[in-house]
Amino acid sequence: MAEPNQGNLGNTFIAGLWRENPVFRLLLGMCPTLAVTGAVKPALTMSICVMFVLTCSNIVVSLMRNLLKPHLRILMFTLTIATFVTIADLAVKAFAPEMSTTLGPYIPLIIVNCIIIGRAEACASKNNLITSITDALGMSLGFTIALCILASVRELLAAGTIFDIAVMPDKFVPLAAMSMPVGAFITLGLILGLINAITKKRA
Amino acid sequence: MDYVQTLIMAFISVVLVNNLVLTKFLGICPYLGVSGRLDMAFGMGMAVTFVVTLAGTLTWLIDHLILMNPALEAYGLDVTRYVCFILVIAGAVQLVEMYLRKFFPTLYESFGIFLPLITTNCAILGLCLFLNLWDIHNFAQAVVLSFGAGIGFTIAICIMAGIRENLNMADVPKCLRGAPITLITAGLLTLAFMGFAGMIK
Amino acid sequence: MRSVKHFIEQSWLLIAAAFCFGLLLAMTNAALKDKIEQNQIDALNNMMRGLMSEATNFEKVIDQAEIAGYKTDIYKASDNGGQIIGFAFVGTGAGFADKIKLIIAVDGTCDKFLGFDVLSSNETPLFGDRIKEDWFRAQFVGAPAGALELIKSGDTKKIDNKIVAITGATVSSQATVKIFNDHIEELKSILKEKGLID
Missing domain, CATH: 1.20.5 (Single alpha-helices involved in coiled-coils or other helix-helix interfaces)
Structure with missing residues (x-):
């Protein structure tokens, strides 16, 4: 029982990173992906919040999966998620106040992030505690990676810095458009195109 | 007269200048996921407009009458703001669903799967949060902004659906087909909507 | 049942x-x-x-005063000897795309501005965002606390009631000046009413 289970756990974990990467593959959670990736720091803060909320909500949903009534299910999920998001929001306000101003309404908007409610529905409400936690960690790590890639590209081109450290030569002219909405959409579009091109070649 | 003017300005501002989809990235999921059918997009937009007007008005009332009530301030009720908001939205969606099923079955059929999905539409919760963030102290203005946000969403999603209808016939590079080209199109659209910025002073 | x-x-x-x-x-x-x-x-x-770099104590003197249609607390800043350095308040106004909130300081007699800082703005990065730039903000430091005027070009170093706009961010520059102009007279009368200035 123990051995195949472990293999499955590994698979569940890896799936979130690439094969079922929430952002690049499933196109979930687009709203924070596009909105907070103007720079790496807010993107990372956002990822940590999502990781916390996803893990906690998966734990709670998994624990009460046998008690759920079908028509009250979504209400239960949103209630759980909203609670943990509020906790995350308070924590960010307390320990990283300047990030709280930058991220603004996008932290509470984690509540309606499709990744979290999607995982609660697709995974945690059907699987045991350990699988649910592994799934949450894998998914949120995949989300983190995606956000960081996107944010690095945008911050590099918009300000010539990564993590507020200047990396581009002095002569570099920042591309203002990259930090605006248009930069978010086009960068993500091109990254998705690149991923498509890579996977097509391999197949 | 001034009052009416403020309301009209608020409406135009939230429809065009601060369009939730194109400048605040709210409601992106249905926006990108919308099929290339204009009538479906319009239906979705109308459903969202209805729910967002209802939810925006209700959450504004809750926010101002209960959560920010000076008499109750000492209890720190505003910590439950997000929980309240999402419950109101989920409740409003359920109500709309039941009402439509009972009284307008044909309309209900045509909305189909869209209705329950509206709960997780970021545009709605986003608008409720923005009403709080923008310090809207005026009931009429809150209602107008909520309604305008819905109309803004409808406009954005209909434009997108129209473009996608035509995109089917375009010769797009293989690796960019599907989501990537949709995102790039959306990027160009936001660029176009940036032209409205500064229209309202 | x-x-x-x-x-x-x-x-x-x-x-x-x-x-x-x-x-x-x-x-x-x-x-x-x-x-x-x-x-x-x-x-x-x-x-x-x-x-107000000399100030050490900040004290809220007026809670939720209504100025130009927005509510703000007014703070009094004083140094170690109890000498009043100035007053600070939050000025709100409509910017290019969204509301701008500035924290504005005036001196103890309400004759001169001591400058402003941006509390929150959702302005377009690298365009409207530029009201945070030092050279623009420096024009307000020491400017007479009365009606300010925005001009397209001129000497940015000269401190008077003429503020040189940021090229490419005219609307945000206008909004900033407007916030100053909308607030200052009402602030003066509120402070006078409370006996905080003559």
């Missing part, structure tokens, strides 16, 4: 969960509330200190 039982059967989990979550939230809030409030005060104090 049956319906009550049915109701409880269906929703006991929801009610129990709501109760537990409420408790959880209350605990988190109790634990973090002081720190959050302290953070907000620190942020405001830091900004005020940036505008």
Whole structure:
């Protein structure tokens, strides 16, 4: 029982990173992906919040999966998620106040992030505690990676810095458009195109 | 007269200048996921407009009458703001669903799967949060902004659906087909909507 | 009776969960509330200190005054000897795309501005965002506390009531000047009313 289970756990974990990467593959959670990736720091803060909320909500949903009534299910999920998001929001306000101003309404908007409610529905409400936690960690790590890639590209081109450290030569002219909405959409579009091109070649 | 003017300005501002989809990235999921059918997009937009007007008005009332009530301030009720908001939205969606099923079955059929999905539409919760963030102290203005946000969403999603209808016939590079080209199109659209910025002073 | 039982059967989990979550939230809030409030005060104090470097004490003198249609607290800044350095308040106005909130400082007699800092703005990065730039902000330091005028070009170093606009961010520059102009007279009369200035 123990051995195949472990293999499955590994698979569940890896799936979130690439094969079922929430952002690049499933196109979930687009709203924070596009909105907070103007720079790496807010993107990372956002990822940590999502990781916390996803893990906690998966734990709670998994624990009460046998008690759920079908028509009250979504209400239960949103209630759980909203609670943990509020906790995350308070924590960010307390320990990283300047990030709280930058991220603004996008932290509470984690509540309606499709990744979290999607995982609660697709995974945690059907699987045991350990699988649910592994799934949450894998998914949120995949989300983190995606956000960081996107944010690095945008911050590099918009300000010539990564993590507020200047990396581009002095002569570099920042591309203002990259930090605006248009930069978010086009960068993500091109990254998705690149991923498509890579996977097509391999197949 | 001034009052009416403020309301009209608020409406135009939230429809065009601060369009939730194109400048605040709210409601992106249905926006990108919308099929290339204009009538479906319009239906979705109308459903969202209805729910967002209802939810925006209700959450504004809750926010101002209960959560920010000076008499109750000492209890720190505003910590439950997000929980309240999402419950109101989920409740409003359920109500709309039941009402439509009972009284307008044909309309209900045509909305189909869209209705329950509206709960997780970021545009709605986003608008409720923005009403709080923008310090809207005026009931009429809150209602107008909520309604305008819905109309803004409808406009954005209909434009997108129209473009996608035509995109089917375009010769797009293989690796960019599907989501990537949709995102790039959306990027160009936001660029176009940036032209409205500064229209309202 | 049956319906009550049915109701409880269906929703006991929801009610129990709501109760537990409420408790959880209350605990988190109790634990973090002081720190959050302290953070907000620190942020405001830091900004005020940036505008009035000699001041050491900041004291809220008027709670929620209404100026130009927006509510703001008014703070009095003084140095160690109790000498009044100036007053600070939050000025709000419509910017290019969204509301701009500025923290504005005037001197103790309300004759001169001591400058401003941007509390929150959602302005387009690298365009409207540029009102945060030092050379633009420096034009307000020492400017006479009366009506300010925005000009397209001129000497940015000369301190008077003429403010040179930022090229490419005219609307945001206008908004900034307008916030100053909208607030200053009302501020003066409020401070006079309270006997804080002559």
